[in-house]
Amino acid sequence: MLNETMTALGKHRSTIREIFEYGNRRAVEVGRENVFDFSIGNPSVPAPDAVRQAMLAEAAGDPVALHGYTSAPGAADARQALADDLNRRFSTDYTADNLYLTAGAAAALSCAFKAMACPGDEFVVLAPYFPEYKMFIEQGAGGKCVVVPPSVTDFQIDFDALAQRLNQKTKAVVINSPNNPSGVVYTEATIQRLAALLRDKARAFGHPIYLISDEPYREIVYDGLTVPFVPHYYEDTVVCYSYSKSLSLPGERIGYVLVPPRATDSGDLYAAVCGAGRALGYICAPSLFQRIAARCANMTSDISVYQTCRDLLYDGLVEMGYTCVKPEGAFYLFPQTLEPDDRAFCERAKQYDLLLVPGVDFGAPGHMRISYCVQPDTIRRALPLFGKLAEDYRK
Amino acid sequence: MLNETMTALGKHRSTIREIFEYGNRRAVEVGRENVFDFSIGNPSVPAPDAVRQAMLAEAAGDPVALHGYTSAPGAADARQALADDLNRRFSTDYTADNLYLTAGAAAALSCAFKAMACPGDEFVVLAPYFPEYKMFIEQGAGGKCVVVPPSVTDFQIDFDALAQRLNQKTKAVVINSPNNPSGVVYTEATIQRLAALLRDKARAFGHPIYLISDEPYREIVYDGLTVPFVPHYYEDTVVCYSYSKSLSLPGERIGYVLVPPRATDSGDLYAAVCGAGRALGYICAPSLFQRIAARCANMTSDISVYQTCRDLLYDGLVEMGYTCVKPEGAFYLFPQTLEPDDRAFCERAKQYDLLLVPGVDFGAPGHMRISYCVQPDTIRRALPLFGKLAEDYRK
Numbered sequence: 001m002l003n004e005t006m007t008a009l010g011k012h013r014s015t016i017r018e019i020f021e022y023g024n025r026r027a028v029e030v031g032r033e034n035v036f037d038f039s040i041g042n043p044s045v046p047a048p049d050a051v052r053q054a055m056l057a058e059a060a061g062d063p064v065a066l067h068g069y070t071s072a073p074g075a076a077d078a079r080q081a082l083a084d085d086l087n088r089r090f091s092t093d094y095t096a097d098n099l100y101l102t103a104g105a106a107a108a109l110s111c112a113f114k115a116m117a118c119p120g121d122e123f124v125v126l127a128p129y130f131p132e133y134k135m136f137i138e139q140g141a142g143g144k145c146v147v148v149p150p151s152v153t154d155f156q157i158d159f160d161a162l163a164q165r166l167n168q169k170t171k172a173v174v175i176n177s178p179n180n181p182s183g184v185v186y187t188e189a190t191i192q193r194l195a196a197l198l199r200d201k202a203r204a205f206g207h208p209i210y211l212i213s214d215e216p217y218r219e220i221v222y223d224g225l226t227v228p229f230v231p232h233y234y235e236d237t238v239v240c241y242s243y244s245k246s247l248s249l250p251g252e253r254i255g256y257v258l259v260p261p262r263a264t265d266s267g268d269l270y271a272a273v274c275g276a277g278r279a280l281g282y283i284c285a286p287s288l289f290q291r292i293a294a295r296c297a298n299m300t301s302d303i304s305v306y307q308t309c310r311d312l313l314y315d316g317l318v319e320m321g322y323t324c325v326k327p328e329g330a331f332y333l334f335p336q337t338l339e340p341d342d343r344a345f346c347e348r349a350k351q352y353d354l355l356l357v358p359g360v361d362f363g364a365p366g367h368m369r370i371s372y373c374v375q376p377d378t379i380r381r382a383l384p385l386f387g388k389l390a391e392d393y394r395k
Numbered sequence: 396m397l398n399e400t401m402t403a404l405g406k407h408r409s410t411i412r413e414i415f416e417y418g419n420r421r422a423v424e425v426g427r428e429n430v431f432d433f434s435i436g437n438p439s440v441p442a443p444d445a446v447r448q449a450m451l452a453e454a455a456g457d458p459v460a461l462h463g464y465t466s467a468p469g470a471a472d473a474r475q476a477l478a479d480d481l482n483r484r485f486s487t488d489y490t491a492d493n494l495y496l497t498a499g500a501a502a503a504l505s506c507a508f509k510a511m512a513c514p515g516d517e518f519v520v521l522a523p524y525f526p527e528y529k530m531f532i533e534q535g536a537g538g539k540c541v542v543v544p545p546s547v548t549d550f551q552i553d554f555d556a557l558a559q560r561l562n563q564k565t566k567a568v569v570i571n572s573p574n575n576p577s578g579v580v581y582t583e584a585t586i587q588r589l590a591a592l593l594r595d596k597a598r599a600f601g602h603p604i605y606l607i608s609d610e611p612y613r614e615i616v617y618d619g620l621t622v623p624f625v626p627h628y629y630e631d632t633v634v635c636y637s638y639s640k641s642l643s644l645p646g647e648r649i650g651y652v653l654v655p656p657r658a659t660d661s662g663d664l665y666a667a668v669c670g671a672g673r674a675l676g677y678i679c680a681p682s683l684f685q686r687i688a689a690r691c692a693n694m695t696s697d698i699s700v701y702q703t704c705r706d707l708l709y710d711g712l713v714e715m716g717y718t719c720v721k722p723e724g725a726f727y728l729f730p731q732t733l734e735p736d737d738r739a740f741c742e743r744a745k746q747y748d749l750l751l752v753p754g755v756d757f758g759a760p761g762h763m764r765i766s767y768c769v770q771p772d773t774i775r776r777a778l779p780l781f782g783k784l785a786e787d788y789r790k
Contacts, residue, residue, distance in 0.1 A: 001602055002660060002667045006510050009670030011663075017467065046458040055454045063441040067644045072412065103498055103648070103677070110676030115401050132673070139674035142537075207396055249462045251682025253498070265397060268406075272397045275404030278527070279534035281505030282498070286681045287646025 005139060014131060015361045016040055023355045030353065036382040037355045037374075041180065041331065043248040044373040045301045051247060054295040058288060066291070070284045073274055074101030074256075081294035082256060088298070090229045098261060100273050101285035101293075103253035105216045105242035106132065107277075112172075112212055112238055112257055113141035114276035115269060121171040122146045123212075126157060127363030128181050128334060130214070133174060140280065143171065150364045155184040155325050155334070157194060166201045172210035172238075173198065178217040178227065181362045181369035182334040183310070183327020185221060188228045195234035208236045208264040216242040216255070219300045221329035222307045235262045238269070243293050245330075248301040254289040306331045309372040309379055316383040320390050331373040334359065338393040340366050348392070352385040400534060409526060410756045411435055418750050425748065431777040432750045432769075436575065436726065438643040439768040440696045446642060449690040453683060461686070465679045468669055469496030469651075476689035477651060483693070485624045493656060495668050496680035496688075498648035500611045500637035501527065505675055507567075507607050507633055507652055508536035510667035516566040517541045518607075521552060522758030523576050523729060525609070528569060535675065538566065545759045550579040550720050550729070552589060561596045567605035567633075568593065573612040573622065576757045576764035577729040578705075578722020580616060583623045590629035603631045603659040611637040611650070614695045616724035617702045630657045633664070638688050640725075643696040649684040701726045704767040704774055711778040715785050726768040729754065733788040735761050743787070747780040 013021070016039055023037035058066055073079065079096035086094050102108040113123060113136050123137045127150040134145040146165050151158040162173075175194070177186040186194075194211070202209045213230040218241070221227055231237040242255030259270040284290075313333055314326055324335035337345035342358040342365055349356050349368075359367025372379060408416070411434055418432035453461055468474065474491035481489050497503040508518060508531050516538045520528050522545040529540040541560050546553040557568075570589070572581040581589075589606070597604045608625040613636070616622055626632040637650035654665040679685075708728055709721055719730035732740035737753040737760050744751050744763075754762030767774060 001513075002511055002663055003509065003513055003671070006667040006670035006674060007663050009673050010510075010666030010668065011670070013467075014673075021466075040464070042459075042463050044459065047462055051462075052454050052458065055450060059447050059450045059454075063447065064437075064439065064643065067442055067446075067646050068437050069435070069645045071416075072408075103681075106676040106678050114398065115405075116397055118396075118398055135674055136676055140676055248459065250464045251462050251679060251685075253678065253681050268397055268402050271405030272401040273405065275401035275406070276398070278404050278409075279401060279530055280675050281501040281531055281535055283501050283648065284646060286498075286648050286684070288683070289681070290646075 009135065009139070016357055019355050019357060026353065035353050035355065036378060036385065038370040038372065039355045039357055041371050041373060042250060043245055043301065044375065045248055045303065045305055047248040048296060048299050048301055050296050050299060051249070051292055054292045058291055067287055070287050070290060072277060072284055074099065074285050075287070075290050078290040078294040082297050085297040086258070090232070092231070094258065094260065098259055098270070100257045100259070100270065100277065101290055102255050102257060102277070103282060103285055104244055104255045105214060105240050106136070107253070107282055108240035108242065108255050108257045109133070109212070109214060110136045110140045110280055111273045111276040111282070112240055113137050113143060114280060115272035116171050116210060117141040117143035120169055122167070122169045123171060124148060124162070124165050124173045126162065126175060128155065128179065128359065128367070129174070129363055130176060130180050131361050147363050152364070155179065155182040156186060156190045159193060159197060163197060166209065168205050170201070170205070170209050172212050174212045174214060176214040178221060178329025180217065180330055181332045181357070181359070182325060183330045183332045184325055185225060185227055185328045191228045191230060191233045198234060210263070211237045212240060213237055214240045216245050217330040219246040220303050220306060220331065222310060223328065225328050227329070231260045236264050238263065246300045247293070247296055249289065252286060252289045254285055254293050305376065306373065308376050309374065312376055312379045313370065313372050317386060320387050322386070322390065331371060333370040333372060334364070334367050335370070336366055337368050338390060342366055342368055349389055352389055354382060354385055354389065404530065404534070411752055414750050414752060421748065430748050430750065431773060431780065433765040433767065434750045434752055436766050436768060437645060438640055438696065439770065440643055440698065440700055442643040443691060443694050443696055445691050445694060446644070446687055449687045453686055462682055465682050465685060467672060467679055469494065469680050470682070470685050473685040473689040477692050480692040481653070485627070487626070489653065489655065493654055493665070495652040495654070495665065495672065496685055497650050497652060497672070498677060498680055499639055499650045500609060500635050501531070502648070502677055503635035503637065503650050503652045504528070504607070504609060505531045505535045506668045506671040506677070507635055508532050508538060509671035509675060510664060511566050511605060512536040512538035513566070515539070515564055517562070517564045518566060519543060519557070519560055519568045521557065521570060523550065523574065523754060523762070524569070524758055525571060525575050526756050542758050547759070550574065550577040551581060551585045554588060554592060558592060561604065563600050565596070565600070565604050567607050569607045569609060571609040573616060573724025575612065575725055576727045576752070576754070577720060578725045578727045579720055580620060580622055580723045586623045586625060586628045593629060606632045607635060608632055609635045611640050612725040614641040615698050615701060615726065617705060618723065620723050622724070626655045631659050633658065641695045642688070642691055644684065647681060647684045649680055649688050700771065701768065703771050704769065707771055707774045708765065708767050712781060715782050717781070717785065726766060728765040728767060729759070729762050730765070731761055732763050733785060737761055737763055744784055747784055749777060749780055749784065
């Protein structure tokens, strides 16, 4: 009687959410400090104090203007401020009219997919990938999600596997670098090779193939790394961004779709993103946080603790014999599990109150995602338990 | 190449938005004070000062908790606070688990439609109706929107016309009282008759017919009127609510879907609403305003100015010979236009810088919507222009 797909989606929460909720129940039983919840990507560092200052400054203004509807793509001055910030950092020449503000990256992706999807269209995602992509593509936009298996030695791109999956029906390829769940950042060489492949195929098929770059972790990188700015390498790039991670504002839902002016049919694509926002019930991005993002776009939370956590966790696990591609960004580690069945491994880890997410959910079985957006002390106390778990497997 | 429907939706803004943007351009030419923009429903009274106080109080708290993800349906304590407020006012026994917090009423409706819609399903809307319903139903949820013509003498329900449009495929009927655009509040007798009809038809068809009650204007009524609380009259009611109007927070996007425990398949329906939220890319309602709504749910903005405006405008127009059903709520007046072609009439009104929305967009041609959420002085200055316009038609 109801929509069965929606009912199922609602009943079977994402595995990540399921583990997160298990952790909350378990915390009641054994104490919060004894549950090592590495399941969810909720930033552990506070928003910059400038966010609080901006809230106070805005609260002193006219509430009718502050809390009123903005135009559907977002307030023009807020969009211009965000465009200026991009222009300053990436030497681009974007204007307010290239940005459509959204309720976070999930909304940005949903609008981009819905804007593009015609019946039969395929969207290619590269494992390991954020599991909700499939749902936004298939349930939200009515497209088909095609998965490229992971390149497990380095989590860059398996180009042969990707090339095999591009065809006449391919509307777009989705990338996410720095990556959730692997933490890997695509190298400039990877981006260049990807751009060349997509240009070739677009020419062969006689229509553009868009590259949807989902980059909420763009600012969270280590060792002074620079993330290549994807639109510089491939014209038909659409960027989906969120301030959830860089400004530690995941609950506030503020991000954007960037449709660069050089993209094919840029004007129509921007219009289609606006239309998709209407169709999906997005009226405007939350107005207060449009203004706060505009005021704070040029800064990030103090992300140094994430590097401390990565170093502690990566070094500790590798020393114990875990195999792991060293992540250079985001706040996830994606080591191999100690048995091929990653679900079984993660269940076994629960005996030590280590809450990990099986890789199979990201299209990469035999791995586990560890969200290390926690306090370093949590990692120090968890490491001996990872050690005991490894010992169990040696018995 | 792109989705043509989305491109068209994005290019052809809703008529309301189009007129609103025209008003902004015209204000630059002739001065803001000389443009009488009655197009958009942006509350003109500020949020209660308690909203500002709540912002300041929350800003002093832990930013990680404040701005973090909440669980997908909303923070349990915020949901419970909103349930408690409903229980106090309507003698109900709702819990946190009956509420799914959303980014406003548009998101609430989108989730409700998507939760219910199976292929071929019909959703019945009653003219005059909010034009975005059709888009949420057809483009967002994949259902079919069926329109019942208006009962123009009183804007209650034409029950014969409604009964003719109910059939085996009817999944739900959508009502909106106090109504946008007519301002009319359904009487208790109307709600009772509607409930009886839906019960009859549900029995005849052998499946429930849900009643989706879209009620963002529930608190905005005049002359001490009480709005019947629809779930008291019909078990299979789902309420979509927003704090946009009652707390003057339209840009902040905070509202809810209420799935009462007595509704058929209540548990599954709630799950399906959660699933629809996932599919449409809604992660959680904005976290700060979840807390602010919880703190301020028992109050409203000072809405007395709306009654002042209604009285001024209604009395003034009727005296000039305009025909209009007297509105008892919301902040819209929906008089008949002085020629059958309401688009032509609204174009002609522009000559006097009166910006009105044609009724045809709401499924009620021959009418005009006047949003009177403006300052009373604006109405005093606009009335002579409505007079001149009427004179033009007498020539």
